[in-house]
Amino acid sequence: MERMQQIVGRARAAFSSGRSRPLEFRIQQLKALERMVQEKEKEILAALKADLNKCGPNAYSHEILGVLGELALTMEKLPSWAAPQAVKKNLLTLRDEAYINYEPLGVVLVIGAWNYPFVLVMQPLIGAIAAGNAVVVKPSEVSENTARLVAELLPQYLDKDLYPVVTGGVPETTELLTQRFDHILYTGNTAVGKIVMAAAAKHLTPVTLELGGKSPCYIDKDCDLAVACRRITWGKYMNCGQTCIAPDYILCDPSIQSQVVENIKATLKEFYGEDVKSSPDYERIVNQRHFKRVKSLLEGQKIAHGGESDEASCFIAPTILTDVSPESKVMEEEIFGPVLPIVTVKSVDEAIEFINYREKPLALYVFSNNKQLIRRVIAETSSGGMTANDVIMHSVVPGLPFGGVGHSGMGAYHGRYSFETFSHRRACLIKDLRWEALNKLRYPPGSMEMMHLAKFFLLKQCNRSRVGQFISALLAAVKAVVAKVLCPQRKV
């Protein structure tokens, strides 16, 4: 308890000193992070390989590339993001300064996850630093090599007091959560998300929760199945299925089910060769506990492909299940493994109903040549984000917020959204001490005459035409002059 108090206390004192606020400092820290990623690339890739058997190219493009991109974008845009934003004024405030000031929140806690252990601490950290905060980083203990590396590297490149790394498991995290933070960003599962939010509630700490769910993938009869299946195969089996936005299960018409299976099988061969286990590009389940969990989902299922496993190496082959019953265990929880159930539905209506019956997912996928159908699926469902005719990719568009809804999470980040998540938008109105005349409208004693004038200055006309608005503004300007002339004569 004391240790956590000390760490957070030091971070808070460092924040209160004000040194994390100047833009130059923030950019300097971000540059240092960039250097760290470039100089320690080998070590980072080695840690990812040790934790998840992630091969170099995969690790590089999933974790390092994204971080470098986020750093470059943030450093370039930070001055414009951080600049005060002038806002539209009304008649009464025409002479005043009205703007939104972006300010840091204070001490932010970032709790990472084990599946993309590097990028899931780095990306939030980048946003939090950019917004001027102190940041306590808690990488996942499950991906222990990456956690250890982050704990070693960050103090070498960043301000030690402002950005401490805390390692440990459930007891340490629980202790950490008793401390007061000004924002908590948690990536992980729904159950722990509730615990984090409850702990945050004690201090009225705002939270961003990046959780998960079962991301459905609807394949319409009218689509290029070969392309669709290749894209789905890529997104499903990358990182051995341990991706929060992986297509969790497929919904399709029974008549195309076997074609889907054949296409996926063919793609799997293309990607990983005849013997998946010996492919250097195929990852492993992170640990024994998850291995057992994923394996148990196969019980009683019709395995159309795959199903092989090896406990010693936490290997589970890319697996496809067909004619899966909606009530089965594999359809209850997020799979987070290389098992792809196919549930047949007779129409897109049934698919939409199926999806809406369940908790809102983090991602939703639909494959179709029919643009109407795609529009309909989007309009009649809800999800954190979605991609049509591909998977995963909405999460890498820099201009899109990444986050969940309902059980899949709350809040969003990535790019500018990270900056805004970790900033306080402070409303600022700076008036003049003179020009008291106009203020007299609002002071007691009240009168009908004053109410009419007040209405005039404050009340927006419900006027949707440009011309109407222009005329109102013109009339208003005239009346403003008249009111100023009238006001001094009024006895207050």
Next chain:
Amino acid sequence: MEYRMAQLKALGHFLDDKKQQILEATASDLGKAPFEAELSEILLCKNELHETLNNLSCWMKDEQVDRTLAMQLDSAFIRKDPYGVVLIIAPWNYPIHLFLVPLVGAIAAGNCVIVKPSEVSKKTERLVAEALPDYLDKDCFAVVTGGVQETTRLLENKFDYIFFTGSPPVGRVVMTAAAKHLTPVTLELGGKNPCYVSDTCDVTNVARRVAWGRFFNAGQTCIAPDYLLCTIEMQEKLLPALRKAIDDFYGPNPRESPDFGRIVSDKQFQRLRALLGSGRVAIGGQTDEAERYIAPTVLVDVQPLDPIMQEEIFGPILPIMIITNMDEAIDFINSRERPLAVYAFSSDDKVVNQVLERTSSGGFCGNDTLMHVTLPSLPFGGIGNSGLGTHHGKFSFDTFSHHRGCLKRGMGWECLNAPRYPPYSQQKFGVIRAMSKVRCKNDCTLL
């Protein structure tokens, strides 16, 4: 959109048709002056309605966003989805405004809404429960009445968003209940809003603006200036100016003024009366239990540890704390919980900016009080103990909608995707790295 517009217009009719009853109910509950009631409960609400009606179609549109080079053929946009069922819990001090303004945003964003008005402002609660359902679609919008027990039970249900206005302790209870269902929340809470008055300023105008902000609604305003910070010299000048302002506003006996409100309940009255024991009464101090009247009061010789400096006052009492300079004032402000608003008065711009830059609060107003919340283009919300989330204008719409990141791709050009698929040869890896070095700025993505 037509449905949402129709419901919003109906809300406008509610305000127009029931104006008289609203004025009467708030007068009964809070002794609210008709002028104040019309301004805060009708006018400002209509402003929100009109701002929303004028802009809804624009706000609802899918927002196109920047794409990477590799995605130029795709469509990337943010769709504004409703959350579902929203719960709005409103307090008693502005009993119409504080449910209606969030309700406007929730309807605009396409949600269904349950409104829980405060049981403390009884007449208004009854008015809302009886009259509002006649104006809105009964299937989508409902009013629930009740006290603490009923609200606790209500909070056991799953909502898709909860909007709460009230005190920090109850805010914690609401957020804890929301956590069980992973329901996002906006909490509009409160705190002690400091008001710093520098030595260089127009004392008359300062006194009027501060008095207006403090005594509006008999001080029962979450953004009212809670306490004043100034030098002893400034206090000497301010006291007569405040006396004059109070006299100008409410006459020599504010109890007889139709423009001065009353305390909402006996409990609040007792609480406030006890606070009058802090420091020394310089202006006002009279009370009448039967009417729940507390005179516009200014206290001096107040110490930081006095009871009146331990809680949000929420009444017509203004304590003055003496400091020797601006730095001391800023340190004092920063040693306490972050408030909903910080006010600074000075004819020197630099002073106002210093206070702004060196403190943190929900919002800030220089050289006036309360006014920053009348601009719908400014976000209204707290920070730390004073709240989380924002609303007003477009911020309400954004608060009550889920911003869903959407990407629509074509099925063609599969060749462009080739680099991302295994097997990963060294050559492919080389290509990825080379491309990342060239276009790192905006295109560092999986190709």
